[in-house]
Each structure stands twice: as structure tokens, then as C-alpha cells.
Amino acid sequence: MLNRRQFIGTSVAGLFLPRAGQAFAADWSGTEAEAKGQTVYFNAWAGSEPINAYIGWAAGEMKSRYGITVEHVKITDTAEVVKRVRDEVAAGKRDGSVDLVWINGENFSLMKKEKLLFGPFSETLPNYRYVDVDGKPTTRQDFAESVDGLESPWGMAQLTFFADGAKVADPPRDMKALLAFAKANPGRVTYPAPPDFHGTTFLKQVMLEQAVDRNALYRDPVDAQVPPESFSFLDALHPHCWRAGKQFPKSQAEITQMVADGELLVGLTFNPNEPANLVAAGTLPATTVAWQHEKGTIGNTHFVAIPVNARARAGAEVFANFLLSPQAQARKNDIKVWGDPTVLAVEKLSAEDQAAFASAAAPGSVSLPGPALLEPRASWVPLIEKAWLSRYGNG
């Protein structure tokens, strides 16, 4: 492990690692000492008030516990950060503007491929030992891309559907049932237009459920063709969708609002606790139900990563470690705070810590869970998006 770390540190990021020797010494108290007084610019999507508040809380803890200042740099799209780091590295800027970034999936695979990430660091973080690497394989496999210690797991996500139970008595628990539901309730079901992240995920879910050979989706596409069965399903679904499938909402957030308004009957989210969270906030009614497909929905993990040119690298590591701590994870898990499922193996924790995770089922929690499915290989994404646009992109 150490060798490998040293290897990457000198070969990939050598330019940016004047003190690489110290960094890989795995001397955690040294890292903490170095981190003291640093300002960590944490670039994180800021579209959610509870999430922002949670980050604010964590920043306060960092200040009081470690003397580290955490600044939440609010962004709308992690792609901004990928580009900024790429540009800075290309311009030879050593003291980059990003110290830590909230990331996963395509953005991670790009940064990894372009060698824009510092590390490996995550698996040597003291709190990493609590991570449920066996039960939650996506903590080491981000969208079929090996994590290799380049990002530290933060939270779990799984495609989840929700509706007002008062209007939807029998939630559709696979794509076939969704089609039947749409036929029975024309114009009240839809999904966000790709390349919106949730829209693309919905398409991937369709592909996984419709695939004749699901394994093919975990290998690189061979003939640049999307399996035709996916489109025959969408062809059947679209006429019964909102606006007869000629228009699609722009985001998952928009769909959530439309569900709250009653314009749509079914919403979707990557955070299984979001519906419960929204019930608590009053946006959705208390009769809200959430479910996952019987044979599973796509699940993944979101992470934090340190760019190769981060200025406050030690501070970022200490912060990443804190975010993995049972206390921080338990608070994040709390539906009243954020409701983001933990990456930890709760059973590995002390009884006291375990108790912090225990929470009564709140209205809107997932009542019909399904297993998590691995993301198809990332190289499918541009292919699906392009094919979808060609087929449905002009109304």
C-alpha cells in the first residue's frame, strides 16, 4: 500500500507534491498537526438547504476540534469543479482553488483518468476501518470504476421512487408495472430529460431491467449499439407519459415539485430518505410512500476527493476522516438532518455509536426496499444519451 502510494505520488503528482515524503508517512497525528490553521475549500453541490446546513455543522466541528476552517464553496454541478481543476493543473497552478470535492460517477472517472486526483489516501484514513466495504461494494467500485483510494466514501444512494399513498395504492415495483400504471394514469408519469443525472439513471434502470444480457452492460459496449429492447420499452411508455413523451422535465427537483403539486403521480430520487425528509419539511404530504423496484434499483456511493493541486491537503484529509466518523455519519443519517444513508457498517461500531443510527421509521421512508444494483459501465452513458436524443430529442 505504502509503496503504491509513493509511486503514484511521485509519478503522477510529483510536481505538486513538494512534501510528498511527509504526506505518505501515514503519520496521522502529523497530518492533524499540519492541518491545524488551514482553510479547506470544500466544493459541494448546494441545492439543498438541509445538506448545506449539515456541511455548516461539520465546518463548525472542524473549527472547534481541529482548528481547521472549512469553507463551503457552493456549486450547482460538480462538472464545474472537474473543469476548474483541469484548467488549473494545465496552467501549472500548484495552490489550487479546490481542496475537497463532493464527487462520484462520471466526474470521478474523468478526474481519475486525467490524473487530477491526489491519492490514494482514503483507505488509510483512521475512520475508514468502519466502512462497510463488503456489504456495500460500491464504496470501492464507483460506477464500475475502481476507487483505488482516490476518494473517500461519504454516503449511499439508491434509485427510489415515491408517490402520495393516498393516490397510488399499489406502487409499480418494476418497469413493466410502471408502464401499466402510466397506461392507467396517462400524463402523470415521466422522468427528467437526459443528460440530467437522474434522467440518465432512469434510462440505465430501464436498460438493466429490459436487458436480454445484463452482463453485457458491465462490459464496454462492443458495437456502439444500445440494446434495442430498451427502446422498445420506452417507445411503449412515452405515449402515456407527461406531455405524451414529447417534452420532459429538466430535473429531478422539478419532478419532485410536480409530484407535490399533484401534476405527476410518481417521483424519483437517488436519496432513499429524501421523500421522508420532504415529508418532515412539509413539502410532501404525510401519506407519502417510497419504494424500490422488487428486483433492485441502481445503487451507488458518493464520495469526497482531494484534487492533485489542493493547497490544504492535510486539512482536506482530516475533514474527509471526520465525515467518516460515526458521529458525523449518524447525524447525516438522521432524517431530520439530511437523511443520507451511511457508508459505515453499523454493526462494526460500538453499542453507543450504533444507538445513534437507530431511528424510528418516519413517514415517507422506504417501505418496500429492493436490492441495490451496480451501475452499468460508465462508457455506456454517452451512448445511451446520444441514442435517446436521436430518437426522442425533437419531440
Next chain:
Amino acid sequence: MRTLATLPLAVVLLLPLLASLLFIMPGVADLDSFRALAEHPQFWGALALSLATGLTSTAVSLVLALVMIFAARGKNLSSRAGLFLAVPHVSFAIGLAFLIMPAGLLARAVALAAGWTMPPQWVTTQDPWGLALTVALVLKETPFLVWTFANLLAREDLAAGFAGQRAVARSLGHGEASTFLRVIVPQLLPQALGPLIAVLAYGMTVVDMALVIGPTQPPTLAQLAWTGLSDAESATAARGAAGVLVLCAVVAAILAAASVVLKCSRPHLHRFYAASPRPGEGLGGAAQLLWPALLAVYVAVAAVMLLQSAAAQWPFPDLLPNVSTLRAWTHLLSDPRPVMTSVVLALSTTACAIAATVIWLELAPRAMDRVMTMCALTAVTVPMLLIALGEYRAFLALDLTGTAVALWTAHAVPVCAYVFLLLARPYRAYGTQWAAVAAGLQQGRARFLWRVKWPMLKGPMWAAAAVGFAVSVGQYVPAQLAAAGRFSTLPMEAVTLSSGGNRPLLAVYGIALMALPLGAFLFAARAGRSRWSTP
């Protein structure tokens, strides 16, 4: 001395702009990105949609604005139109959507009467023809043009001439409508060329409004370009940049085509001017209703946003939220820093822009105006996204990204451009006789400026300042790019929060974004009022 006077404006506007254009070029110059763009399945549809929404909204806004000016019968609408101007485009689009969407206030009113329990399947927003987007643009651009025309008509150097010409034309037997069309409009439009181009360019390149209320299948070309630009993949981003360049080229082509059409239609136009007197009134009472109708839409938009800002739960078809909360307001007020940053930025950039522009206009050689006008027009018409991207790359090369200097400069560029465009004409048109009079009275230049010239020009100067302030407050991209998001400004907060779609927060920040410029416009209207005008 005279060339030295060009320095301030050159430093805050010309230099960053040139640097920006210089740095943006290499990234998009390759043919591959254009090919990728042309092969994008939605490209042609998106281009057609952009043309339709941009051209229609510009033409309709122009006609409506002229009708409103005509219907006002010489009453000065500028301060009232200024209030509409203060409403940021995106806030307005959000409010309008709250009003007309299938679960919006209008549908709820109908639902109560018709007994609906679910929102209707109306195609009122996100319609495939971009009509909702066009309507939103028209409602937003019409007051801007009314304001432009009203300011021109009220200009002290032009007003007397227009009044006399109007009296002559009517004494010759031309009715109000004929006088307006043949005498006033042909002289007004060339003066308003800059604002008209800005309206067209805005309509063609607007992203935020299109995201709120425009279609997706296909989206407008601006949206398509923006989606590309925001992609992490370099090739996709380059395709997006190519899209922006195509948009710029399309705007330029439209302008070129318009000038050719105008040239060809010159004989017809002149025959029209020289037609025999027509005493008819022309427009009926409907024209009088346009202004109140526009006002009503804005009031409704503001009202529905206020309702939304406090609505925790607002199920269909209730006309009022059934659970209200001040959480969103508390959120805004709990951290005053973004508001303070925005205000300080707006005040300092505007003050600097006014000073630099006045120094330029007072001292710089007149021959150089053309260069600066072109430069300012470029800054106003080229999508802000592209300029900000270029600036960001320039700052990157200077190792200035994420600094206050970068943040300030990126805000100052559009502010200076607008201030210069608005101030240059009235300032240059200021009669030389006044200086001669003052010199004759043995008054020094400074005293002349302070006591005579600036007080006489205070109307346009305050108006330019108000617009500068509003432009600065509305800037999102520079804070995100050049300042690496390290300085939280009001639009930064608003945009990042809006990605989560929380409606009360969206409404609160929309209102806040509206309130700051509104204050500036109210203040400017008061401060800039002629001493002799009746309140």
C-alpha cells in the same frame, strides 16, 4: 492628457474584454467541435427554436413598446418602466411560471370553479414552440424598450425638438398616430439601436429563463450550448462553446440581414414618411390598456412569489398555502454576507464605471468613441457565459482566480459596458453652447461641470447608474468562474439553491434579487428627476 483619459475605461472594460476574447479563441477554434455540434441530434431544431423565440420576442416587444409610448401621449414613462427593469429575468420567469403552470395560480382559480382535484394537463410552460418563453421575454423586454424610448424622448436636448416637430406635424394635418409613425419613430429607432440589438441578442442567447420556462425537446440553442459548456468532458464543453459562437454568428447575420433589408426598403420608407396628412387617431382604447395590463402581470408575479416564499405546503387546488413558514426568509436573513458582498460590489463597480465613462466622455478624443462603443456592444451582446469563461482563463494565466480582484473585474466589465452605452449618447449630445455660456461667465471647467453640465445630465447619469447596479447584482457566472465560488454573492446563493428546486427558497431569493435593483431604480428615479418636473 486626452489619451490618458481613455485609460480608466480601457483598464476596466477594454482590457479584460480583449483578454477574455483572446483566451476563449483557442478553445473553440477547432473544427471538430463545430462538426460535433452540427451532428448533435437537436442542433437544427434548437437553432430554429432560438431563431423563432429571439426574433418573435424582439419584434413583438418593439411593437408593444412603441404602442405604449404612443398611448402615453407624452407622459414620461421612464421612471415607471424602470421599476419593471429592476426585476431580474430569471426571477420574473420563475414568478410567471408559478402563475401559468398547470399547478399555478391561474389553474387553481379555474380548478376551484370547475371542481378539478388534479392539475390540468395544460401546455402552458415548456411548450414545444417556445411560446411561454417568448411571452416571458416579451413581458420582460417591453418595459426595457419603453424605458429606453421614454428616456430618449425626455432627453433635454431632444425633447424640445420633438415637441416642436410634433406641433408642426399636427398643424399640417397629421393625426397623433401619423405624427408618431412618420416623425417620431423614424428618429427614435436609430437612437435606440444599441438597446434593440441587446434585446435581440438577449432573446437569442438567454439561458436562465429558457431553463425555467422553455422546452427541452429540442431546447433552445443557447440551452444546448450551455448544457455542453457545463459538461466535464472537454470535447463536450468545446461543442458547447462552438454553440455559443454559432449563436453569436447568427445574431450578427440577423443584424446584417436587417441592415440590408432596411437599405432596400429605404425608398418605400421615405414614400411612407412623405405621405399626405392623415388626421385619423389610429389606435383605439385598447392601447391604453396595455400599460395597466403589463403592470397587472408584474403585480401578480410579485404576489405569487410572495405567497410561494412562505408556503411550506400548498396542495392543488388551494388558492392559498395551507401551511406557511418563514423558514426561507430566515435562511436569507440569517447570513447577511451574500447580500453585503453583492451590494458592495454593485456600488463600487457602478461608481467606478460612471467615473471612468465620464472621464472618457469629457476628455478622450471623440474619434475613439466608435472603438469603445463596439467594445461595449460586444460585452453586452456576446453571451456573458463566454466572456466570463475567457476572463476566467485569463485570470488563471495570471494566477488570479479566486481573488477579490478577479471577482471585482469580472463584475465591472458588464457594468462598464452598460453604463457607457447608456451614457455616451446623451453626454455627447450635450450642447456645446452651455460650455460657451459658462466660459463667458468666467466659470472654470470644474465649476461648469459641477454646477451646470452634470446637474443637467443627472437624469441619464442616475439612470445609467441604476442599470449598472442592477447588472452587477444580477451577475452569477463571474462569481462562480473567476472567483472560484469563494465569494458568496446573492445570485450565487440563489442559483446554487435553485438547483435543489425548493420553491420557497427560490421565491425568497428571487424577491431579494428583485429588491436590490428596485431600490436602486427608485433612488435613481428620484435623484435624477429634473428639478422642474412635476412629481
Next chain:
Amino acid sequence: MTLVLRDAAVNLRGMPLTRPLIRPFSVSVQPGEILTIMGPSGSGKSALLSWIGGDLPGAMQGAGEVLLNGVNVIGVPPERRRIGRLFQDDYLFPHMTVGENLLFAIPAARREVRLEMMQQALADAGLDGYADRAPQTLSGGQRARVALMRTLLSGPAAVLLDEPFSRLDQDLRSTIRSFTSDHIRDRQVPAILVTHDRADVPPGGRVLAISAQGDMHHV
């Protein structure tokens, strides 16, 4: 064609009627006659003309009747009064050629007829071949003549002259004065001229003067 003012008065809105700018007076102007009204600046003489012409600013109000051939035109919009106006400024429309400025005033007729009327007017003003020139390229005297021709081409029933010579160079004034009065006499149009320059009064013309109290009396 005669122009009759009956009990005409002008005052500032909001001021008591006991302190008008011009107290009620009556006068009749014969066809081809130029009646001169003299008074110092601010005496209300221009306001009087605006009232007759139908575009008195809102801050002022007029009272009485304006009779053209016995018909009261008060309440009629200015474009239907057939009262021509000339001001200190010539107000030639800068976006039209000299010829178009004239055509603008010529009532509806066949195009050839209107063009011929325009050419004739230019010839009358000694401006043959100036039709396609921009007004900005003309001298002050030329512009004044075009402005007068434009007013006369509209076929006015009366003409109001509001210090039309005051902006002209001294040596031009007398020529333009006689040019103006000749044409008005030729067309037998009644006209009122307001001025504060005695030299503007046409030879043998009647003159009314406004006193400090606003009384109108013959000189």
C-alpha cells in the same frame, strides 16, 4: 377666410382667474392680413398661439372662442383645425429630404399632382433642385423659406407665426419677412404674428400690445 378670436384669454392653471396672463379680448383677422401681437417675454403671447393652434401645455388654460369662417374650432384636435404654425425653429424633419418635408404637408391627391405642387413650391422659394437635399445642408434662410412653404402647402385656413424671424441673421430677416408676408397675402390667409421686435411688423399692419396687467390694446 377670416380668423376671429372672441373673448380669448390665457392663464396659468391653478392661478386665480383674476390674474390671467392675457385678459379676455376679441379681434378679427382678415384674409391676407398679418395681425401682430407684441409683448415682452413671458407675457403669454406664445401661449395664446398654442391655444389657438390647439396644443396648449397642461400647465395653462385658455378661454373664449376661435372662429374660422364663423366656426368655433376649440375642442377640435389640432390636425383638424387647419391652422398652420411657424416657430423660431423651422422644425424641418431631419430624417426627410427637403422635398419629403414638403410632400408631408400636401393633402391627398394623385402622386404626380403632389410632386408637381412640391416642385412648384420649391421654385417659388427659389430652391429649384433642392428636393433631394437633406435639410441640414441648407442655410438658415433657405430653411426658413422651406418651413413657410411647407406650412402653406397644407392649405391652412389661418397661420400663426411665433417669432419666426428671431433666429435669423440680421441681413436675412428683411428678405424673409417680405417673403413671408408676400406669400400670406398672395394666398389670402389670415395670420397672427407674435414678436417683441418692432421691425417684424409688416408695413401698415395692425398691432396689438399686451400690457403688464394682461390687457390687450391697439397700438
